[in-house]
Amino acid sequence: MPLDAPRQLVGAALVAMSLAASIPAAAAASPATPAAAGSVTATALPAATTFTQVNGLPQDTDTYGKLSGLVVHPARTVAVYAQPGGTPAATLPAKQLGSQTWVPVVEARKGWYRVLLPSKPNHVTGWISAKGLKKARSRHRAIVKLGTKQLIVMNASKKLGTWTVAVGGPETPTPVGRTFLLALMSPKKKTYSPLILPLGTHSQTLDTFGGGPGTVAFHGWPDRKVFGKAVTHGCVRVPAGALKVLARLPLGTPVLIAP
The missing domain is CATH 2.30.30.40 (SH3 Domains)
Structure with a gap:
């Protein structure tokens, strides 16, 4: 099982992944x-x-x-x-x-x-x-605490890091519960995040977004002012250091999103 997933987009480019991790249906x-x-x-x-x-x-x-x-x-x-x-x-x-x-x-x-x-x-x-x-x-797991807007990544009992992140806003909350890292994708064109990590969960308030299914994802964000705020359409925006750590996790790694 590879530590680094394939990094190509499938079919059309990602659409508005920062808001609800939407992916064109053609993919x-x-x-x-x-x-x-x-x-x-x-x-x-x-x-x-x-x-x-x-x-x-x-x-x-x-x-x-x-x-x-x-x-x-x-x-x-x-x-x-x-x-x-x-x-x-x-x-x-x-x-x-x-x-x-x-x-x-x-x-x-x-x-x-x-x-x-x-x-x-x-x-x-x-x-x-x-x-x-x-x-x-997988010895790894990622934990998102929505209340404190924190991401914690663990390797067994060893903490790999804790970061302040941005989570879903009141009208478009990040869905809670356990899920997993589904894929690792790299946009072909320069955008808000060099890597996008879709999860096995979806927005519960947006059936679709930008033509895609509202898949929730981890991804970066160029403006650090968003971190610590509930401002996204369901995705978890993370700092650059956190994104690098997440990108090294095996696919299928458990992700727990807690209230």
């Missing part, structure tokens, strides 16, 4: 044939990506619980189930936004993992077969 990954042998066609089920909403799957009820750090990557598109061995409800592609899909495990049973998904609604999970998955364990 959405197309689902490949699921691993469930012959039972599901490529177009029969929604792909669990940041662009989609998936229904009929369980919610993550322990939204502030500490994740184990176990993360998994499907080498090819796999079927996602509401219960192990049931009827597939979605597919999980091997790549998203130009990066490998790494998702954190919230529950394990023999031969199966229940993972956090990057789709709407927030906190949606699904079961995938353990067969053929690549596995890794």
Whole structure:
């Protein structure tokens, strides 16, 4: 599992990521044939990506619980189930936004993992077969404290840094709960941030923004006066030093957004 994710944009350029981490729909990954042998066609089920909403799957009820750090990557598109061995409800592609899909495990049973998904609604999970998955364990985690507007990054028990950040405003708050680093992207043209790190969560007040799905992200900001304020449309704006640390974290790293 690489420490540095691929840094290219997929399809069109990012649109207004600073406000709600919006990504043009043209960049959405197309689902490949699921691993469930012959039972599901490529177009029969929604792909669990940041662009989609998936229904009929369980919610993550322990939204502030500490994740184990176990993360998994499907080498090819796999079927996602509401219960192990049931009827597939979605597919999980091997790549998203130009990066490998790494998702954190919230529950394990023999031969199966229940993972956090990057789709709407927030906190949606699904079961995938353990067969053929690549596995890794992330010792890292990022914690955003909305009340104090602080970001803390940990490597096991070692604190890598604490920074004052900007978070969502009263009308467009940053969504709370546990999520994960979904991808690492580098805009092709100079913009407000050299890197953008989409998370597996979305704005709960903006269904879309700038033509994209309202994906929340970590990113930089050129005006340091915003740090310590609730002024964004849901994203977390971070100082340059914090952005460099976040960019070195493995994909799938747990992120906890606390009130």
